[in-house]
Amino acid sequence: MFYDVIIIGGGPAGATFARLAPSDSKILLLDGSPLRSGGKGKPCGGLLAPDAQKIIGRFGMKIPSEVLTDPQIDYVKTVDYRSGIIRNYGRTYINISRPRFDEWLLSLCGENTEVRIGVCNGISRTEKGFEIRYRTEAGDTVTAGCGYLVGADGASSVVRRFAYPKAKPRMYTAVQQRFRDDGAKPLYSCIFDEEITDCCSWTISKSGYTVFGGAYPMDRPRERFEEQKKRLEKFGYDFREPFETECCTVLRPRSGRDFFLGNDGVFLIGEAAGFVSPSSLEGISYAMRSGAALASAMRRKNPERAYRRETFGLRAKLIRKTLKCPFMYQPTLRRAVMKSGLMSIKRDFCDGAEKTK
Numbered sequence: 001m002f003y004d005v006i007i008i009g010g011g012p013a014g015a016t017f018a019r020l021a022p023s024d025s026k027i028l029l030l031d032g033s034p035l036r037s038g039g040k041g042k043p044c045g046g047l048l049a050p051d052a053q054k055i056i057g058r059f060g061m062k063i064p065s066e067v068l069t070d071p072q073i074d075y076v077k078t079v080d081y082r083s084g085i086i087r088n089y090g091r092t093y094i095n096i097s098r099p100r101f102d103e104w105l106l107s108l109c110g111e112n113t114e115v116r117i118g119v120c121n122g123i124s125r126t127e128k129g130f131e132i133r134y135r136t137e138a139g140d141t142v143t144a145g146c147g148y149l150v151g152a153d154g155a156s157s158v159v160r161r162f163a164y165p166k167a168k169p170r171m172y173t174a175v176q177q178r179f180r181d182d183g184a185k186p187l188y189s190c191i192f193d194e195e196i197t198d199c200c201s202w203t204i205s206k207s208g209y210t211v212f213g214g215a216y217p218m219d220r221p222r223e224r225f226e227e228q229k230k231r232l233e234k235f236g237y238d239f240r241e242p243f244e245t246e247c248c249t250v251l252r253p254r255s256g257r258d259f260f261l262g263n264d265g266v267f268l269i270g271e272a273a274g275f276v277s278p279s280s281l282e283g284i285s286y287a288m289r290s291g292a293a294l295a296s297a298m299r300r301k302n303p304e305r306a307y308r309r310e311t312f313g314l315r316a317k318l319i320r321k322t323l324k325c326p327f328m329y330q331p332t333l334r335r336a337v338m339k340s341g342l343m344s345i346k347r348d349f350c351d352g353a354e355k356t357k
């Protein structure tokens with residue numbers, strides 16, 4: 001079968017692109033999630049940050065109630081392990097079920113999009129464009145051809161590896177565990193502990209359980225995670241009895257060189273392109289924005305040039321975030337910011353600044 005466009009990956013980037021792509025294009029969207037994660041979906045904190053809320057609003061979309069989970073969260077408790085400083089910052093997040101959010105976005109694709117379950121495991125160039133090979137749920141190997149190939153297949157993108165075989169973007173391993181809780185206190189905390197990882201860790205309350213997760217250098221990620229759980233006991237966290245563990249890779253761009261837009265008929269969107277915040281690892285808004293940018297670029301005479309132009313603002317924003325990283329991840333600078341109370345608001349609502357140790 002030949003399509004105008006094949007999209008590999010049905011997360012927020014792929015689903016947004018498919019929904020907004022020109023309606024006269026014949027599209028195949030291939031998603032391997034049910035085969036790769038046993039139906040549990042992508043490991044994710046499932047928080048829609050203000051940027052994601054804004055873009056959903058700009059699209060005129062309303063999140064269905066069945067996608068939301070309790071509790072809704074309006075502050076972030078920030079923990080600096082070494083100094084023991086804890087501060088609360090006011091920020092409103094929408095707490096969602098990530099699998100239901102992805103399902104909802106996929107359900108909005110137009111009739112020109114055929115959604116299939118399969119894992120792409122081979123790509124080659126042909127005279128007319130590309131041929132992809134994929135494994136179906138039944139275990140069969142199937143091929144399909146297309147004019148344009150869109151990689152929306154996340155951090156370990158096969159499409160990115162095909163288009164940029166020599167690229168080595170910075171990767172971390174994310175590990176998350178779930179623990180039952182009594183739901184007494186809605187909590188989103190962000191933890192900094194550079195002896196364990198130079199990236200952040202988090203806890204999130206979610207419909208009767210707590211998620212604890214973090215992103216760790218590729219060297220011994222699981223050991224670092226277990227060590228961090230023990231270290232956090234002194235702050236009152238109890239991570240002894242997980243009922244579920246999940247892990248995956250996550251990209252963390254360092255500079256403009258870590259963005260991959262695609263080449264010669266291949267386009268990359270979402271995390272596959274490196275569009276994820278290096279400071280907070282928030283990625284849903286960037287996935288949706290880049291999917292929309294490509295859909296708009298596809299209507300232009302030169303889609304490659306148009307996509308570059310359409311993503312300029314998004315890339316500039318992410319580069320500004322790489323500049324913010326030293327203030328979050330350099331211990332002395334971060335402590336100075338936390339002690340100064342900069343960005344700390346809503347003290348009357350939450351606990352205010354505390355010091356443990």
Ligand SMILES: Cc1cc2nc3c(=O)[nH]c(=O)nc-3n(C[C@H](O)[C@H](O)[C@H](O)COP(=O)(O)OP(=O)(O)OC[C@H]3O[C@@H](n4cnc5c(N)ncnc54)[C@H](O)[C@@H]3O)c2cc1C
Pocket residue numbers: 008009010011012013014030031032033034036042043044045046047048049052118119120121152153154155157158174175176213248249250269270271272275276281282283284285287
């Ligand atoms: C642990 C963790 C927690 C996070 N928490 C948050 C959060 O709370 N809020 C937030 O905004 N961001 C969060 N992020 C980041 C966010 O999840 C990603 O940036 C976002 O999901 C990227 O969307 P995407 O559509 O580009 O890719 P993805 O959501 O990764 O979707 C890619 C899709 O492609 C499919 N796929 C991959 N390879 C193949 C293949 N070979 N064949 C077929 N299909 C394939 C996958 O199964 C998947 O369905 C988190 C990331 C991690 C790792």
